Amino acid sequence: MALEARGITKVFPGTRALDHISLTLRRGEIHALCGGNGCGKSTLIKILSGVLQADSGTVLLNDVDIDVTQVKPAQVHELGLRVVHQDLAVFPDLSIAENMMLGSGYPVARGRIQWRETRRRAQAQIDRFEIPARPENLLRDLPVGTRAQVAIARALQDVSENRGIVILDEPTASLPSHEVELLLAAIRRLAAQGHAILFVSHRLDEVLALTDRVTVMRDGRVVARHETAKLNESELIESILGRRADEIGMRHSARPLGNPVLQTRGLTAGPVTDIGLEVRAGEVVGIAGLLGSGRTELLRSICGDLPKKSGTVVVNGKRAEFRRIDQAIGAGVVMIPEDRPRGAVFPDLPVNDNLDVGVLGRYWRWSGFRNAAMRRDDAELRTRFRVKSESGSVQMKSLSGGNQQKVIIARWLRRDPVLLLLDEPTQGVDVGARADIYTAVREVTENGGAAVVVASDLEELTLNVDRALVLRKGRIVAEVTGADLNVHRLTELIYADDAKSGDRDG
Structure with a gap:
């Protein structure tokens, strides 16, 4: 032994x-x-x-x-x-x-x-x-x-x-x-x-x-x-x-799609080149690609975290010239990054403070914060998103990775975003929490929003997105929907030789 x-x-x-x-x-x-x-x-x-x-x-x-x-x-x-x-x-x-x-x-x-x-x-x-x-x-x-x-x-x-x-x-x-x-x-x-x-x-x-x-x-x-x-x-x-x-069980959209929430034309930033995509209300779009394909940079360029060299970004019909993430958040565009410790979590603050940081203005009155209302809403959020925590006063770093991720998503969904950009949203998350996270994402799309998801787990993508775009060397080389949206087909497209990339695969 x-x-x-x-x-x-x-x-x-x-x-x-x-x-x-x-x-x-x-x-x-x-x-x-x-x-x-x-x-x-x-x-x-x-x-x-x-x-x-x-x-x-x-x-x-x-x-x-x-x-x-x-x-x-x-x-x-x-x-x-x-x-x-x-x-x-x-x-x-x-x-x-x-x-x-x-x-x-x-x-x-x-x-x-x-x-x-x-x-x-x-x-x-x-x-x-x-x-x-x-x-x-x-x-x-x-x-x-x-x-x-x-x-x-x-x-x-x-x-x-x-x-x-x-x-x-x-x-x-x-x-x-x-x-x-x-x-x-x-x-x-x-x-x-x-x-x-x-x-x-x-x-x-x-x-x-x-x-x-x-x-x-x-x-x-x-x-x-x-x-x-x-x-x-x-x-x-x-x-x-x-x-x-x-x-x-995971689910796909069963409703007719609405108007475009996100449109990009000729978007070029960092390693991504000439990206044109459209994401409609009610839709979850997946991004598949290898490390270094530009998938994270694509999300960052949309929300203003990565300066674009050229091209346009349009959100709900209005041109968006985001130069900082806070400008995107103000317009209802939220990105949840892959690196939670550096980009989304305040580990030494209580869980409730992590939930509140995006909506403090809602609870401010001339006499001070409405603390009782804030704590009540925090408790409802922890219950709704199945956050496993003894209370809202424990430090965020005491929670498991999956529960931290649910707190982050709850924080931003509290702002009623129109567009969610998620980079590896279920990394290190168990199967139950993974389902809870995608259920929360679907709440956004069912209320007229849209989501773009980057995930290395191709099975996760096929189960949870309505269509997938394949990114290779900074360019979209294929679009996969319907019966073609399966792990085998995505793997083929991700690893295909450049000579075989061709046009988009509808």
């Missing part, structure tokens, strides 16, 4: 995060840890890795007993445990090479760092994981998905002994399918060499395709254990949520 945890309990003020959790992990096994946002997965992983200390319980790690009330990261690292956390522990102001060497140690000769060897080693990992960057690139200049690849490569680079234990907490959350397959292949090789893998992912297709066993958590407890070979997706969803998969 590589790892055996028994009776792990952790209580935070106001909540029991873990309640007598037990988990076993065998050598040569890929074991999935599943559960909804806030179920306790990340807390358990942080305890196993020594980042947090449990209140009680025992852990046997590679035949060594560990006191989990006093465990330290260096202790479990020495015993062969490696972790890639959901909140990536990368250093944005350092290069890829420097981030890599912080994981394995710099090559040193005669008291000096050997930079040529440092870059050579980093390049070897870049080639191994097909990271679209160079050793000298700073992490802050890379997309979130590329940063995730660097963090994973750093964690895996020095796991060579067959007694290694690798914990991957949402490693594929921001990766498109090509990079995901490369990573999953590397994980399978590690398991075949005798390493033990604890794999956390909200992408249930990955869980079913990759793992040997599944442990399911809900509300801080283990509620089910499965042999993956005897499990299907519907059964796993029911196990995670406590309700049937058909109760959270």
Whole structure:
């Protein structure tokens, strides 16, 4: 047995995060840890890795007993445990090479760092994981998905002994399918060499395709254990949520579309070139493309966060010359970015303050804020969007990623936007929260608004958008609707050779 945890309990003020959790992990096994946002997965992983200390319980790690009330990261690292956390522990102001060497140690000769060897080693990992960057690139200049690849490569680079234990907490959350397959292949090789893998992912297709066993958590407890070979997706969803998969089904627009909400003509900004698109009231349009295709920059150029070189943007029939995001917000255009910690969340403020920040003017009177009305509306929003929180006064950073995302969406939907721009809205979010988020998006479209969604998960796009545009090298190369809106067709178009791109595929 590589790892055996028994009776792990952790209580935070106001909540029991873990309640007598037990988990076993065998050598040569890929074991999935599943559960909804806030179920306790990340807390358990942080305890196993020594980042947090449990209140009680025992852990046997590679035949060594560990006191989990006093465990330290260096202790479990020495015993062969490696972790890639959901909140990536990368250093944005350092290069890829420097981030890599912080994981394995710099090559040193005669008291000096050997930079040529440092870059050579980093390049070897870049080639191994097909990271679209160079050793000298700073992490802050890379997309979130590329940063995730660097963090994973750093964690895996020095796991060579067959007694290694690798914990991957949402490693594929921001990766498109090509990079995901490369990573999953590397994980399978590690398991075949005798390493033990604890794999956390909200992408249930990955869980079913990759793992040997599944442990399911809900509300801080283990509620089910499965042999993956005897499990299907519907059964796993029911196990995670406590309700049937058909109760959270996704949906497309069933209403006639209205007038154009968004129109762009010849829009050129950053890597995007000559973009012409139209999104009508009642419609959710998906954007599919690889990292670097310009999909994020397209959204940023529409809302004024990225200066455009040429072209026009029209919102509800009026030309929009947004130069700042606040101008777009004033016109009813809201963008929810991919990088939540840097672009949308105020982690040290209470949940209620995060909900209120976009609508403070509504509650201001000459005598001060109408605090009672604001708190009442906050409570209604938390209930409506199923935000799992002890109260509105807890800090935002204490919520899981999925619950933070629901707070962000609730904040902006409170403004009754006419156009939602969403960049990876369900990254790191469980299947139940994902359905809640798209239900909220549909509320906007059913009330006469529109939405544009960028998502790496092609299955998510096909289930939730009315049509999809394929972006390649900054240009729209295809439009997919109806029966053609499926994962296979989108994959073909995303990876097609330039010579085959042709005109739009209607």
